[in-house]
Amino acid sequence: MPLPPPLSEEQRRQALEKAALARRKRVELKEQLKRGEISLLDLLERTDDAVVGKMRVSAVLEALPGVGRVRARKLMERSEISESRRMRGLGAKQKEHLLGELARR
Numbered sequence: 001m002p003l004p005p006p007l008s009e010e011q012r013r014q015a016l017e018k019a020a021l022a023r024r025k026r027v028e029l030k031e032q033l034k035r036g037e038i039s040l041l042d043l044l045e046r047t048d049d050a051v052v053g054k055m056r057v058s059a060v061l062e063a064l065p066g067v068g069r070v071r072a073r074k075l076m077e078r079s080e081i082s083e084s085r086r087m088r089g090l091g092a093k094q095k096e097h098l099l100g101e102l103a104r105r
Contacts, residue, residue, distance in 0.1 A: 025051045030063035040064060040102060043087065044095050053088030057081055064102070075101050 007015065029052065032038045043060060046052045061072035076083065079097040081090065090098075 022051055022054070026055055026059075029055070030059065033060065033063040034065060036065060041099060044090070044099070047088045047090070053086065055087045057085045057087060057090065058083060060087060061098075067102075 029038070029043065033040070033043070040060065043052055043055075057076060058069075058072050061067050061075055062069055064072075067075070073083070075098060076085075078101060079094050081094050081098075
C-alpha cells in the first residue's frame with residue numbers, strides 16, 4: 001500500500017488543530033461523566049458523533065463515578081467487550097449488558 005503524499009505545512013497545522021479539538025472534547029465528555037452531568041446512556045445514544053464514537057469503552061467506563069480501572073475491566077469482560085473496543089463498535093447486546101450491569105450497582 002503506497003504512503004499518502006506528504007502534507008503541506010498548512011494541512012499539517014489544520015490536522016493538528018483538529019486532533020487537539022477532538023482530544024479536548026473527549027476530556028470534557030469524561031469530566032461531564034464524572035460530575036454526573038451526562039450518563040453512559042447519553043453517550044451510547046451519540047455513538048454516531050465522531051468524537052464519541054472514537055472513544056475507547058474502557059476510558060468511558062473509568063470516567064463513571066465509582067468505576068475505576070479494575071471494575072471497568074471486569075465489566076468489559078462480563079459484557080464480552082475487547083479492551084481495544086471503541087464506543088462506535090459496541091453491539092446492541094453489549095450496550096444492553098453494560099447498562100444492566102451498571103444499573104445493579
